[in-house]
Amino acid sequence: MKKSIFIAIATVVGFAFHTHAQESKKHEIRIDYSDATPLVIADVFTNAFVSAISGSESSNEKAFGMLSAGYRYALSNRFSIGADLSYANASSDMKNKSTNEITYRKSNFYMVLPTAKYSYVKRGIIDFYGTVSSGAILANGSDRTDHEKTTTNDVIFAFQVNPLGLRIGKDWGGFLEAGYGFKGIFALGASYRF
Template sequence: MRKLLFAFLFTTLINFNLKAQESSEISVGVGDGVTYELFFEFEGLINGLIPSITKGHYFTEDVSVSTPYIFLDYRRPVSDRMKVGAQIGYYAYKGTSTEYSFNREIYEVYDVKRSAFVIMPGLDYTYYQRNKFKFYGNVMAGVGITNSEAKGTMNTSRYGEDNNVIFAFQVNPIGLSYGENFKIFAEGGLGFSIVNAGVRFKL
């Protein structure tokens, strides 16, 4: 009886793993990247308020996305409706940051470059699936490594570079995909991007 039970469990696990491997997917996509651009602008504004009190200086930023959020995603099924995996991604933006004195005179204008590389474990949940159409959502959370560079245009000796580790997330309550072995998809939510889209391949 014990051998029979062991054989049954072993066969079940093998079948589950084979099924999971056959249904695993890799996605390649791109997002608008505007949400974290706004986040860093807000962060710069808050950081600029502290020196304005002690030194009489404050900052404003005018930046735009130079490289949209590009990502590679892997998902492996754990049930009929749920998949788990991870996403790695990268984006960058550039622009200018203006430093003002307390009486609103321009103290310095900086050329600014910022980028982020992220890795986020996550899961997908399928709400509804019919034939090649799927309606789903996903949530991811992890860490990002950011790099920031600022170089003065009025005084080129003014240069600064900073690296930080940040909390990274992407929550897409709405996701649509169409296809079988090859799929196209679009997702909407909040995180690095408001809208993501791309292609997905079944392994």
């Protein structure tokens, strides 16, 4: 009888310690890929505008999407803060119809987004959450011809609102986010909590 009580108490204490250890994982590192739809659309409109003004046509348009790495710190079981560092690029060739001269355009986007996350439902391996972020993009562009090269640098206000996020996993996990902002409409990634 005493042995059964000891085993029961040891089990309860062990479970409580295990639960506390799981809850004390306050750090999360993450990587993700997103579609960067607003940046791609902005680049397409810029190329269309330049084409209309200069009498040129655009070709070989390429956009990679956006890669991000981030960190979150859990202030409580439901609320986290952190930041994401992101990179995207786009390129195209602009051919002048009258001179046949080709301008090679390239744009790089470097983004820093401080982020807040709130978990609506957090049970077991399921974390259903939303995030809001605001920060800045450093946009670096270059136009190169056979004769010259011009570069531009701009700092632009950036934001991202993802009301729908789902992470599945304990320590290691995968996630999918949906929303709108400079990172795009959808993001897919992986994270590790410790």
